[in-house]
Amino acid sequence: MKLNRPLSWFLLAFGVWSWVIWITFVKNLIKDGSGLAFDDGHPTAYFWVHLTLAVVSFVLGTAIGLIGLRSLRALRFTQ
Numbered sequence: 341m342k343l344n345r346p347l348s349w350f351l352l353a354f355g356v357w358s359w360v361i362w363i364t365f366v367k368n369l370i371k372d373g374s375g376l377a378f379d380d381g382h383p384t385a386y387f388w389v390h391l392t393l394a395v396v397s398f399v400l401g402t403a404i405g406l407i408g409l410r411s412l413r414a415l416r417f418t419q
Contacts, residue, residue: 351405355408
């Protein structure tokens with residue numbers, strides 16, 4: 341299956357965007373001072389749930405971005 345160029349760029353951009361957003365989120369989660377993420381210096385369930393969401397999003401963002409990248413490379417070589 342071949343993807344068109346705009347869709348390939350969209351998938352690649354989505355993968356990059358996912359990394360930018362979730363890295364920022366994890367940094368903010370680690371620096372949390374509200375008491376939601378850490379209780380007396382120990383991670384809470386809130387921390388673990390949101391860290392799991394971030395890791396899953398990293399994996400999915402990487403997979404989607406790689407699909408877009410591979411599609412762009414395939415389009416470049418077929419023209």
